[in-house]
Amino acid sequence: MTIRIDEARVFEIVEAKRPSRIVVNAPGGLLRQTKDLMDVIKERYGVTCILAGDSCYGICDTVDDEAPKLQADLALHIGHNATVKEVGDCTYLIDAVDDITFDEVLDLALPGLAPYRRIGLATFSQHLEQLGVVRRRLESEGFEVLIGRKNNLMLEGQIFGCDFSTSQPLQEEVDAFVFLGESEFHAVGLALATDKPTFMLDPYMNTVTDMRQAAEERKRRAILAVYSALDAKVFGVITGLKEGQKMLGRSKWITKRLEMNGRRVVQLALRDVTPERLAPHREIEAFIQTACPRISIDGFSFDRPVLSIPQADALVALMEGRGMGEFLQRPKWIELTVGLTSR
Numbered sequence: 001m002t003i004r005i006d007e008a009r010v011f012e013i014v015e016a017k018r019p020s021r022i023v024v025n026a027p028g029g030l031l032r033q034t035k036d037l038m039d040v041i042k043e044r045y046g047v048t049c050i051l052a053g054d055s056c057y058g059i060c061d062t063v064d065d066e067a068p069k070l071q072a073d074l075a076l077h078i079g080h081n082a083t084v085k086e087v088g089d090c091t092y093l094i095d096a097v098d099d100i101t102f103d104e105v106l107d108l109a110l111p112g113l114a115p116y117r118r119i120g121l122a123t124f125s126q127h128l129e130q131l132g133v134v135r136r137r138l139e140s141e142g143f144e145v146l147i148g149r150k151n152n153l154m155l156e157g158q159i160f161g162c163d164f165s166t167s168q169p170l171q172e173e174v175d176a177f178v179f180l181g182e183s184e185f186h187a188v189g190l191a192l193a194t195d196k197p198t199f200m201l202d203p204y205m206n207t208v209t210d211m212r213q214a215a216e217e218r219k220r221r222a223i224l225a226v227y228s229a230l231d232a233k234v235f236g237v238i239t240g241l242k243e244g245q246k247m248l249g250r251s252k253w254i255t256k257r258l259e260m261n262g263r264r265v266v267q268l269a270l271r272d273v274t275p276e277r278l279a280p281h282r283e284i285e286a287f288i289q290t291a292c293p294r295i296s297i298d299g300f301s302f303d304r305p306v307l308s309i310p311q312a313d314a315l316v317a318l319m320e321g322r323g324m325g326e327f328l329q330r331p332k333w334i335e336l337t338v339g340l341t342s343r
């Protein structure tokens, strides 16, 4: 793996801000490079960095609030590239880029893509620089290629695990999506949000995966969970405490609708929504969490229904005598608050 953190930008920020202490966080896959960067900062500027070691899965996991608690005056959030570059009081988002190319895996993918003429291209942060290269190659093979426009949070062609608002509007214009990268998490989300044939091109394993079966399975489980929750009399409504996921307004709305429909609600707030954290709340028959939707869509180890925001919308629709509709086919499964707090 050849992932490069944008060190030059870090140096610029440190030289401009002259911090006394820095808090840093990064997703698990970038911890080695991040620790190397911390050493470099210490050596070059004599500034101590503290790694915030709690879970870091997405751009929602910034640690701006932790900086003062750790007597730090600068926070660096590594590896979730975005149009937003600065958030909260003192956090800077630092890009990381993977140098691996898609040439070989594209050779493998071409026969399977032949039935489709118009291809939507998408990827996650680390492979954004490869979009143009892959686009040119596909066009030279006769495909029409569309890449979703950037918006207030995401760059051109970028998706997050909960936000497909660049690519989802292309749903009617393309015959299939190609997702660049080794992340079933993102690829299956794209397939669910667009309901289009979606192929994941993994440049490390050199594999091409049709995501339709995985998407269908997740969708079936998501629908089943909604129907299971319909019988519950006592609900737990969970608001996420992570900085980019604070959806108090949505929690309030869902609580109100449940109460209007005769359910009792216990309101909870959690940083991490896990089976262990939910276990003590035995009287609660079903949960709705307004934090990361993937906890619900991909979380197969809960012993009771744990619904995401789109599933909660489907549940409320059923309670009120309407159809649940295609509740996962939407541009965003959560409105990340990280984009709303940029400086």
Ligand code: SF4
Pocket (backbone or CB within 6 Å): 057, 058, 059, 060, 061, 160, 161, 162, 163, 245, 291, 292, 293, 294, 334
């Ligand atoms: S809320 Fe979105 S950005 Fe955050 S971890 Fe979940 S999928 Fe990723």
